[in-house]
Amino acid sequence: MAEHDNEQWEEMLRAIMGDAADEVIRSMKDSGIDPSAMGMMVSPDQMHAVTSQLKAMLGSSGEGPVNWKIAEEVARDTIIRSHMDNLTAADGDKIRSALSVASLWLDAVTDIDPTTGPNLAWTRLDWVAHSLPTFRKLLDPLGTNINRAFGDVMRQQLQQLPPEMAGMMGDPSNLLTNMVSSFLGMQYGTALAQLAVSSFGTADIGLPLLEGSSAALVSSNIADFASDLEISDDDVRMYIAVREAAAARLFTSIPWLRPRIIDTIGEYARGIEIDMSSIEEQARSLDFANPEAMQELDFSGVFSLEQSESQKDALARLEHLLSLIDGWVSAVSARAVLAYIPSAAALREMFARRNATSHPAKAVWGSQLGVELAPRDLRAAVTFWERATAERGDQGRDQLWSHPDLLPSADDLHNPDGFFSAESAAIEDELDSFLAELFDDADGGDDTSSQQHDD
Secondary structure (H helix, E strand, C coil): CCHHHHHHHHHHHHHHHHHHHHHHHHHHHHCCCCHHHHHHCCCHHHHHHHHHHHHHHHHHHCCCCCCHHHHHHHHHHHHHHHCCCCCCHHHHHHHHHHHHHHHHHHHCCCCCCCCCCCCEEECHHHHHHHHHHHHHHHHHHHHHHHHHHHHHHHHHHHCCCCHHHHHHHCCHHHHHHHHHHHHHHHHHHHHHHHHHHHCCECCHHHCCCCCCCCCEEEHHHHHHHHHCCCCCHHHHHHHHHHHHHHHHHHHHHCCCHHHHHHHHHHHHHHCCCECHHHHHHHHHHCCCCCHHHHHCCCCCCCECCCCCHHHHHHHHHHHHHHHHHHHHHHHHHHHHHCCCCCCHHHHHHHHHHHHHHHCHHHHHHHHHHCCCCCCCCHHHHHHHHHHHHHHHHHHHHHHHHHCHHHCCCHHHHHCHHHHHHHHHHHHHHHHHHHHHHHHHHHHHHHHHHHHHHHC
């Protein structure tokens, strides 16, 4: 049989499993099956063994709509192949030292407590390992929608399989669910790798991906960023360390903040409508006998452009909260580094432009959620927190985080005078009320005393 036919089996496995296919092939060889000779196989028992192995791998997704085992493998393999970095002892010491110094600088400008866990220096693979649990929480609701929508359409395609193949595959619906879960795992794994290569730490653009009370930085990503700047590596590292430490304090000390962000993203994702025409177009063109066609499946463009009112509300709340977080981090960090980093003003402006326009993470979230996650009113938020510092001091400013109802609205960011004047008026009213009650009690006491004296 032609060599092309022999190789097509391995191509099909890689089309279905992506980077996880090598594990399937190794497992098949361990079972006495030679994938390179698949084109010459005629034994039904051998064919059944192959399909059983494939089903076992496809069925390894566990609970949930996304095969996160494959996602982790794809992310790790992508980094190992194309973006592998090493963390030397010296680089690790520089990162941990920068985070320790950053915490000392922040002590002077914020009342929010520092993190209680260790300062961490990461490689890109470390970033993947520590971020995966939160990444999963963010994208599982979306994976459920895609799996359901794609399954409804593709189920018709599976019914057209030859009877002998359908018999070997078992329940088509189970196979389909696992197949889509695997495809999603590949896609999300690729996105995870992209974020690992572009993120400085644990909370880029305000999304807290690390569980626990620590600050962490990816040394190689900071070095790559600094290499394009006319600013010393030490200054860049310290500035990023201060921002990371400030964000870590906020997410560690404000218990409602991290769950609020994750829940709001989930609320938006669960309401995403899938563009059925895009799904149907891909499903109709899908040829299960053609590995190349299966490789072209892409779930990043299946989102309906029309948002429901509840989605618009969730997105507005999310973008506003991200603005408040990033604005607070920027304002507090600017004060913390003012006396120590000569290039602080230039770095601050550079980060503001990066977040507003070209932040790599924005494109990744845009392709996975159908909308870019970014602080929309960052400059206004920074101005608000600077005003809050001037009006109320560090303690009063930070107390606004004690409850979400105390935070400024989107309108307040653009009209801080109204926020602070209303706040002052409320305080004056409360004081007047307190004094009135105090004088009333005093008058009542005098009357009682006079009556007792007269008696």
